[in-house]
Amino acid sequence: MRNDWILDVLTDLRTFAELNGMPATADQLSDACLVVAVELANKGAEAQLDQACTHEIDVRKLSGGYPAS
Numbered sequence: 001m002r003n004d005w006i007l008d009v010l011t012d013l014r015t016f017a018e019l020n021g022m023p024a025t026a027d028q029l030s031d032a033c034l035v036v037a038v039e040l041a042n043k044g045a046e047a048q049l050d051q052a053c054t055h056e057i058d059v060r061k062l063s064g065g066y067p068a069s
Contacts, residue, residue: 003043006036 014029016022 003040007033007040010036 010029010033014026014033017026017029
């Protein structure tokens with residue numbers, strides 16, 4: 001994950017909120033961390049799938065359908 005730095009930022013913000021009596025904010029930031037982690041994982045999986053595509057699949061992506069026979 002190239003963009004996992006955002007999880008560090010959210011974790012720092014959550015820690016700040018916890019230490020400064022902001023429990024609702026800390027809870028929301030915990031939820032945000034989970035959402036970001038899932039989205040980054042999905043984005044990484046999509047990138048791996050794109051790299052593994054064959055020429056035929058790439059043509060379908062560009063043309064919107066199967067290539068003519």
